[in-house]
Amino acid sequence: MKDLFPEERQLWVEMENAAREEFEIAGYHEIRTPVFEDTRLFVRSIGEATDIVEKEMYTFGDAAGSTITLRPENTASVMRAYL
Known part of the structure; x- marks a missing residue:
């Protein structure tokens, strides 16, 4: 694992959002x-x-x-x- 600095954070946010969308389609929701x-x-x-x-x-x-x-x-x- 490594720290995410501002210049890398946006890509990470986009990957999280894509994963979140797929999980929600499958019926899972964040808590x-x-x-x-x-x-x-x-x-x-x-x-x-x-x-x-x-x-x-x-x-x-x-x-x-x-x-x-x-x-x-x-x-x-x-x-x-x-x-």
Whole structure:
């Protein structure tokens, strides 16, 4: 993988749009979930003593006193959205 700088981004956007159109024709539709989630979602879905929780999650408190996490990947968020 490599970073996409502005001069390369437009081609990438065009490829994403073409793929999105094909997926929609086949009956699939995009879902977008929050980048930040309540930390309990990840602890509950992957366990408290895993490498993901201990090494790969960026967790912090917000202004309301809740603990939120920058999602390490999107599976738990998509499952939460549909449940």
